[in-house]
Amino acid sequence: MTPEERFAKIEEHLLVTAEMQRTSDRRWEERFSRHDGQIAALITIAEKHEAGLQEFRAAMEPILERMDRFIRGMESNGHK
Numbered sequence: 780m781t782p783e784e785r786f787a788k789i790e791e792h793l794l795v796t797a798e799m800q801r802t803s804d805r806r807w808e809e810r811f812s813r814h815d816g817q818i819a820a821l822i823t824i825a826e827k828h829e830a831g832l833q834e835f836r837a838a839m840e841p842i843l844e845r846m847d848r849f850i851r852g853m854e855s856n857g858h859k
Contacts, residue, residue, distance in 0.1 A: 780788075
């Protein structure tokens with residue numbers, strides 16, 4: 780095989796490899812763009828969930844404190 784033939788084969792190989800890389804990159808970008816929206820939606824759901832948990836904790840804290848005082852005998856149960 781002459782050097783020119785070798786060079787032609789190397790050039791052909793590089794062209795095929797470059798095209799395969801472009802195709803692969805395009806497919807990955809498509810996948811990422813599809814999942815970006817899903818990830819954003821999940822983050823929004825998680826933030827809403829966290830806000831709900833904080834509200835729940837804030838509402839439960841006085842109840843739990845009162846139960847704790849009652850169990851320790853520091854507060855009556857409302858009956859005389």
